[in-house]
Amino acid sequence: MDNIDKMVGIRIKTRRKELNLTQKDVYAATGISNGNLSEIERGNVLPSSKALVSLSKLLQTSIDWILTGEASIIDNNSPEISNIEYGLKLNESEELIIFMLRSLPLEEQLDVKNYLRAKVAKYEKSELSSTSNHGKNVMDGNSEIA
Structure with a gap:
């Protein structure tokens, strides 16, 4: 060792x-x-x-x-951490969501993460479904232009 x-x-x-x-x-x-x-x-x-x-x-x-042991502890309540990690600027609503999430106990944070994953999957599935339906209409010559 x-x-x-x-x-x-x-x-x-x-x-x-x-x-x-x-x-x-x-x-x-x-x-x-x-x-x-x-x-x-x-x-x-x-x-x-x-x-x-x-x-x-x-x-x-x-x-x-x-x-x-030579670097400092990170304050994860600071939205700037996400900005640094991902190069993104958070809006006020996103900062509030992150702040609220970080105020929850770990188990509750995991529940929120799982809920969001399910919502995103459902959204992506519905988007994929509507895109594939649109594609069928185009192929049949029945597409509408919005």
Whole structure:
């Protein structure tokens, strides 16, 4: 066991506990199994790059901090974080939605995420259906121009 591996594990475990997250919470949010997380937190293995990204978001800190301890903790209540990550400017409504989401407990956030996924899937299905119906009308020569 390398000293770096051990320190990475300590930082992850400490930050997880600061946020009052259980290993079960981490699994629910990231897909990292309890056994794997336990190995990481004990310093027996380093997290994969995918796990690092997931952990940094969940633990509200940078990957640099997880690996080196030299970067600051991120304030996820700041909409500017999303602007930096995605290069987008959020409008007031989007900022409010993000603020409200982040004020919920993790389990409730996951419920909201699942609800949104279902709504988007339903919307995309209806859009696809209307597009394919329009295409049929065009092929039959019965299309209307709006």
